[in-house]
Amino acid sequence: MDGAWEWAAVAGGGAVELGEAWLWWRWSHRRRPAVGVEALVGLVGEMAGDEWVRVNGELWRARGGVSGEQVRVRRVDGLTLDVEPL
Numbered sequence: 001m002d003g004a005w006e007w008a009a010v011a012g013g014g015a016v017e018l019g020e021a022w023l024w025w026r027w028s029h030r031r032r033p034a035v036g037v038e039a040l041v042g043l044v045g046e047m048a049g050d051e052w053v054r055v056n057g058e059l060w061r062a063r064g065g066v067s068g069e070q071v072r073v074r075r076v077d078g079l080t081l082d083v084e085p086l
Contacts, residue, residue, distance in 0.1 A: 037076040044072050044086065053083055 033039045045055035047069050053062035055073060061080045065071040071083035 040073050040076055040081065042073060044070060045081075045083070046070055047083075053081055055081070 040055060040060075043055050045053045045060075047062065047065040047067050048054045048059060049067055051061055051063075052059050053065060053071060053073075054060075062071070062083050063077075063080055064074075065083045065085065070086045072086055074082045074084050076082070
């Protein structure tokens with residue numbers, strides 16, 4: 001009889017741990033990134049030259065825009081931003 005209770009305790013503890021891990025993961029992924037290059041995706045900037053874009057006051061090398069137009073950052077490739085016109 002003791003063996004059954006030991007297995008139930010281990011299974012119950014494992015279920016609690018899995019639930020706790022899921023809740024922490026969910027809580028930590030509730031917002032988009034605030035720092036790093038991941039935070040640039042989706043932002044709007046202005047082309048400052050043929051290969052440069054100004055996003056949040058910083059100049060980045062860009063691919064896909066024309067000088068003087070407003071663009072949106074689609075993805076980040078190293079230190080180059082892939083942009084698309086608005």
